[in-house]
Amino acid sequence: MTESTEIRKVEPLTRKDMFSTYLRSTFMLGSFNFERMQAIGFCVTMIPAIKRFYHKKEDQAAALKRHLEFFNTTPWPASAIFGVTAAMEQKKAAGADIDEAAITNVKVGLMGPLAGIGDPIYWGTARPILAALGASLALSGSILGPLLFFFGINIIRMLTRWYGFKLGYRQGTDIVQDVAGNRLKKLTQMASVLGLFVMGSLVSKWTTIKMPLVLVSYKQAGHVISTSLQNIMDSLLPGMVALLMTFACMWLLKRNVNAIWIIFGMFVVGILGYWAGIFGL
């Protein structure tokens, strides 16, 4: 009974296993559900590792079960968690004293901080900036716009997934310190600064609000001089209305008003404003 000895020989993941894991990870959110969110996706991604490390049916079943637990984080950097989990499973299979709770705790423990890093970097900075760049080209009908966005964002995504997994697998639980450490915090801060900077410029550059409503109109030396609402706003601060609208939206969103309702509200404002002559095309 060599199987029952304390230390077993467990083969590490092959390059093929890693590629299979990578491929599966790119379908991670496919079965997102309200009970355990990304759980099935997590389990399906771990299958190559489970097959490699465990050969007894009951071990495999136990591993599958523990990876069908609740999981939810930013999808792309989650590959690092897959790596860490694979490393822990490998040690467990080799007979190390790792109980199921330890694996779950590491997963759950990394989920939150990783989303804290991932959301601002990917959803807050990389995607909006590439999308804004792409859209600015697309508005004039250039195919370069969609291509730039699609390839740009996918290269970032693929690199994050592939190297995230390798890093997590190599470092194992040491990565927990990385996540809490300075390098990633710096990166997150840099992404946030860049993201906010660009958002600020977009508020000014990519909003169109025209207010032709004439407030004052008088004759001077034969010419009609009229001052519109737009003139007054522009002399105060161009783009001020857009800025105020942005703050109003932030305020509403913080009060958990659904974005769709805010957008519908904007439609109503637009239609009523146009009807009343405050806004113009």
Next chain:
Amino acid sequence: MNAMQFILVILVSLVCGMASVMDERQFHRPIVACTLVGLVLGDLQTGIILGGNLELIALGWMNVGAAMAPDAALASTISSIIVIVGHQSIGEGIAIAVPLAAAGQVLTIFVRTIAVFFQHQADHFAAQANFRGIEWCHIGALFLQGLRVAIPTGAVAAIAGTSIVNQWLNAIPPVITHGLQVSGGFIVVVGYAMVINMMKARSLMPFFFIGFTLATFVTGINLVGLGILGACAAVVYVQLNPDFHDSIKAPAAVTSAGTEDDDVLG
């Protein structure tokens, strides 16, 4: 629209629907989805322009935590068909897209609830160590998400361009269509607000105002220029930030504590 185009539209919307839940390859983003529908329908140009317009509106639509974004996939596919096949203006396309995004969100909530059933099926397969079974649960739920977009899009594709639809679209009074176009100019701020809120970085808000002010007063500066300035600001901020200087010594302490894996795992 001929039969071949109809089939291709269904395929594109299937891919977009699946991408919408996965948020992986970004096929569901308007700039990609509208372009693809445009390509399939033989009017690439219009697809790209509509996609660019919708992308700006959807810039901040994202799935964060358990919160779900309005559905860009359904909005993109159907509005592209209405604009291209139904010969409507881009402005009208935008106006149609927003209610569709809301409808798509309701549909995805519905499918994500159904997916709970697949989750429990997966539990059964896990108990039997049935790898294939779990994989099929995953794929099944994913396919439902594809159908969620493909079926409504197919229905619209089947009737778009018919005189009844055109009459109905043309019957919308101009005060509504112009008003919607006016709102199209500032509806984008909802997306910006979503991004800003998600960052949860109140202390970094000065950078938002710097960006705003530069873009407002420096004429001729484009997004690339602003991006470079923003990146420089980011690097300088981190270099000068005392938060990161105090903890320079920290990594040394960390490595000595973390050498024994088993202790950490304990």
